[in-house]
Amino acid sequence: MTDNGKFTDERFQLTDEKTAIALDVLRKRLNRQLDAALEVCVRCGLCADSCHYYVANPKPEHVPAFRAEQLRKVYRRYFDPIGKLAPGWVGAAELDQEMVEKLINAAFGTCTMCGRCVINCPMGVDTRQIIRTARAMLTAIDMTPEGLKATVNVHLEAGNNMGVSEEDFVETLEWMEEELRAELGDASIKIPINKPHARVVYTFNPREVKYFPYLIQAAAKIFNAAGEDWTLSTESWDATNYGLFSGDDEASRKIASNLEAAINHLGADVLVMAECGHGYRSQRWEAENWLGRAYPFKVMSFVELQAQYIRDGRIRLDASVNPKRVTYHDPCNQARNGGIIDEPRYILKHAVMDFVEMEPHGAENFCCGGGGGMLSMTEFAKDRIAAGKVKADQILATGAEIVATSCHNCLDQLDEIRRHYKLKVKIQNLSELVAAAIIWPRQSGE
Amino acid sequence: MPVVELKGIKVEVDEDGFIQEPDSWSEELAAAIALTEEVETLTEDHWKVIHYLRDYYQQFGIAPMIRKLCKDTGFQLKYIYELFPSGPAKGACKIAGLPKPTGCV
Numbered sequence: 001m002t003d004n005g006k007f008t009d010e011r012f013q014l015t016d017e018k019t020a021i022a023l024d025v026l027r028k029r030l031n032r033q034l035d036a037a038l039e040v041c042v043r044c045g046l047c048a049d050s051c052h053y054y055v056a057n058p059k060p061e062h063v064p065a066f067r068a069e070q071l072r073k074v075y076r077r078y079f080d081p082i083g084k085l086a087p088g089w090v091g092a093a094e095l096d097q098e099m100v101e102k103l104i105n106a107a108f109g110t111c112t113m114c115g116r117c118v119i120n121c122p123m124g125v126d127t128r129q130i131i132r133t134a135r136a137m138l139t140a141i142d143m144t145p146e147g148l149k150a151t152v153n154v155h156l157e158a159g160n161n162m163g164v165s166e167e168d169f170v171e172t173l174e175w176m177e178e179e180l181r182a183e184l185g186d187a188s189i190k191i192p193i194n195k196p197h198a199r200v201v202y203t204f205n206p207r208e209v210k211y212f213p214y215l216i217q218a219a220a221k222i223f224n225a226a227g228e229d230w231t232l233s234t235e236s237w238d239a240t241n242y243g244l245f246s247g248d249d250e251a252s253r254k255i256a257s258n259l260e261a262a263i264n265h266l267g268a269d270v271l272v273m274a275e276c277g278h279g280y281r282s283q284r285w286e287a288e289n290w291l292g293r294a295y296p297f298k299v300m301s302f303v304e305l306q307a308q309y310i311r312d313g314r315i316r317l318d319a320s321v322n323p324k325r326v327t328y329h330d331p332c333n334q335a336r337n338g339g340i341i342d343e344p345r346y347i348l349k350h351a352v353m354d355f356v357e358m359e360p361h362g363a364e365n366f367c368c369g370g371g372g373g374m375l376s377m378t379e380f381a382k383d384r385i386a387a388g389k390v391k392a393d394q395i396l397a398t399g400a401e402i403v404a405t406s407c408h409n410c411l412d413q414l415d416e417i418r419r420h421y422k423l424k425v426k427i428q429n430l431s432e433l434v435a436a437a438i439i440w441p442r443q444s445g446e
Numbered sequence: 447m448p449v450v451e452l453k454g455i456k457v458e459v460d461e462d463g464f465i466q467e468p469d470s471w472s473e474e475l476a477a478a479i480a481l482t483e484e485v486e487t488l489t490e491d492h493w494k495v496i497h498y499l500r501d502y503y504q505q506f507g508i509a510p511m512i513r514k515l516c517k518d519t520g521f522q523l524k525y526i527y528e529l530f531p532s533g534p535a536k537g538a539c540k541i542a543g544l545p546k547p548t549g550c551v
Contacts, residue, residue, distance in 0.1 A: 147546065151548040151549055154549075162547060168513065175513050206549050206550075210535075211533060211535050211551070212533070213513070376548065376549070376550075378461045378462045379461060380461070381462045412536070412551055415533075
């Protein structure tokens with residue numbers, strides 16, 4: 001069990017077999033990039049202020065280099081020639097029970113793999129990669145925190161991470177279609193399912209289907225207004241991939257491959273990822289490496305597509321519907337780690353009256369604290385909320401009444417921050433604001 | 447797991463405030479958890495949702511889709527979010543003593 005008494009289950013007890021497996025994972029992952037990341041840290045400490053955990057609570061354990069140092073110690077002990085001979089000389093350490101517990105706290109407990117320290121490191125050290133490697137080692141020996149482990153397992157077993165059955169999925173879509181037809185007074189509105197050769201296949205974060213179906217409505221409004229040839233697949237529709245967070249490349253590959261197969265079976269041109277930060281990053285930037293092949297279709301985020309619709313005049317918006325001051329929270333995996341920075345701003349400048357940036361923003365935005373699968377790991381919830389203080393202060397300084405974002409982990413974390421720090425703001429998805437502002441063609445023709 | 451005292455009731459919860467033993471749930475405890483989820487008073491409609499969630503969970507071992515919840519209680523979708531401002535998963539399910547769901551919640 002760890003020093004904080006959180007991991008008392010027997011699976012968190014290290015055995016010789018587990019040690020060998022974990023070290024083997026490290027050995028297999030050691031490539032030029034990881035080697036460099038492990039070797040070149042000069043301990044300048046510049047990463048400290050880049051991390052929201054450290055800014056909220058400046059203690060040594062919250063410095064990114066400290067977290068990375070836990071794996072570096074193990075690396076030196078088993079893979080560095082001097083570390084093997086004189087471990088004490090270079091600060092090397094055995095992978096024992098104490099070390100494993102330090103790795104759990106460093107890799108799962110206090111890092112969201114948001115990558116802000118990576119872009120602020122003068123040596124270009126990819127601490128995010130070091131942390132994911134540590135997570136991969138821990139996952140290989142069944143030491144993943146329960147909620148994260150369960151989320152990956154449910155996805156692999158049920159085809160989506162909340163265990164929604166196909167029957168429930170279809171029934172929810174039909175329900176939303178009915179509601180939409182009633183709201184817009186238009187019986188021709190469709191939420192098409194399994195339509196072969198549609199141009200676009202859309203995906204959802206399962207929580208939209210299970211708990212927040214008004215976001216299905218928002219997406220359907222936008223697709224219908226744009227006159228898009230779109231569909232949904234019952235074969236695979238979950239945009240998430242928690243393999244990215246557990247570090248398990250085999251699970252990541254399986255999840256990505258299921259989605260790839262569904263798009264190929266429908267013969268679509270474009271896979272559009274829901275407003276889901278890590279889902280977008282996984283499918284757009286990581287999955288082809290996990291799969292070892294290129295897709296025959298294009299992958300884009302719904303955020304990019306909405307911006308394109310506005311730019312091409314396929315949807316027209318009336319910003320006066322959204323008169324309140326709005327700020328935007330960049331999800332790490334979409335902005336810093338995904339390159340989508342201009343599009344959400346372009347959308348908001350058309351969809352709302354008063355858009356204001358938080359500082360810093362874009363690639364330098366602070367993580368809200370909900371990244372890295374942190375929301376699923378209840379063992380670290382208190383630290384997560386404490387680290388969210390940085391985001392609370394950023395939001396407060398904008399004077400905004402609405403915080404828009406485009407990621408569900410961000411959405412939930414921001415809402416918890418709102419409650420905990422008593423902020424008078426509403427947290428919304430971009431698509432909600434866009435859908436509300438649509439000028440329907442027939443209205444303008446009246 | 448931390449033990450918290452809510453309105454004089456001691457109960458084991460995870461760091462997100464979900465109770466660990468479904469059997470330790472009681473209506474008094476539900477009312478106490480509700481206060482932490484922006485629900486000041488549990489009305490008849492709140493109880494209808496809470497009892498529905500518990501019955502469904504006891505029968506199927508999983509939280510129901512919000513589709514089922516709306517259909518079987520007769521409540522509109524918007525009304526569910528009004529009843530439970532922190533949402534169906536973190537609000538309603540937590541108050542009803544269900545475990546924390548998997549996924550992005």
